[in-house]
Amino acid sequence: MNIKFFGTFAIFTAFLVTSCAESEAPVEEKAQLPLVKTYTAEKKAFKHEIRIQGSVETDKDVLLGAEMSGILTAVNIKEGQVVKAGQVVAVIDASILASNYEEMKTQLEYAQYMLDKQEELHKRGVGSEFDLKTARNQVESLKASMNSLNTQRGKASIRAPFSGVIDAVYAKTGQMTGPQSPIARLVNNTNVDIVATLSESHLQNVKVGTPIAVRFPNYSDTVIHLNITNVGNYIEPTNRTFRIMSALKNNKLLLPNMLTEISITDFATENGMVVPSVSVSKDQDNNDYVFVAQKTEKGLKATKIIVQVISEYNGETLIENGAITEGQQVIVEGARGILENDIVRIK
Secondary structure, three states: OHHHHHHHHHHHHHHHHHHHHHHHHHHHHHHOOOEEEEEEOEEEEEEEEEEEEEEEEOOOEEEEEOOOOEEEEEEOOOOOOEEOOOOEEEEEOOHHHHHHHHHHHHHHHHHHHHHHHHHHHHHHOOOOHHHHHHHHHHHHHHHHHHHHHHHHHHHOEEEOOOOEEEEEEOOOOOOEEOOOOEEEEEEOOOOEEEEEEEEHHHHHHOOOOOEEEEEEOOEEEEEEEEEOOEEOOOOEOOOOEEEEEEEEOOOOOOOOOOEEEEEEEEEEEEEEEEEEHHHOEEOOOOOEEEEEEEEEOOEEEEEEEEOOEEEEEOOEEEEOOOOOOOOOEEEEEOHHHOOOOOEEEEO
């Protein structure tokens, strides 16, 4: 009886193991399929930006200096002072020039007296033509010398070439100054320029009027939207770049030489087929392609589709319309480990 029971138990156990194996086989087979993650293809807005560093410049940032050497008898400005165009900011001692002027003035009076006498004698037919011309030449020469002294005396007063703010004063009353010694820095930041250099490869996409967004590392919450006002007409041969500029008027925030981060939109579309850049690969023939997961009787099959890449930016790739349709499941993760027509499963 024990033998009969043992045989029956063995048969039942074998049947149970066989049944379990048959029921679990599809589950194990499914678990061995490549695991992928997909993205639903859709048409949406896409733009490509160029990001470069730039700086703030102004043409009204000058060092005020003297054209002649001498002792400063007056410095009429302080740091932070607002001055107007033509205002005298400093004066150089011009006493020697003043003395020379008075001396020439006396000589001119005498030369004019001699000229009047020669003209009177010439009218009477007594004086010679040579004496008359000599007297006239003496008068004209002294007048020219006096005009030159007047010009030099005018240079003794250093004037502001434009309205602005005195940023720094370098000289003091009583100091010796000259053409190589700056007296003060004058700045006017009302109108500034945002400038940068771009690789010549971007020349065809950047024109006057192209919109840009300007950010500032020290003002992270500040963004200024401008348009390019000038594109350089020269390629720098050392680094193959050209210069761009955008004018900013009525500025109240930016200072010369501030660093900027410039974003230039060189391509944009409102309705393009966009997929994640990680989904695009290259085959041995250098073709760009993506895998899409298509439903079949056997499950989801990975189908290879050749695409034409138009542009790529910020983790997204714009491809030509037609290759992929909206709603298709583009494989974005796991595509590197599968082959065409592989059956896959989605995370």
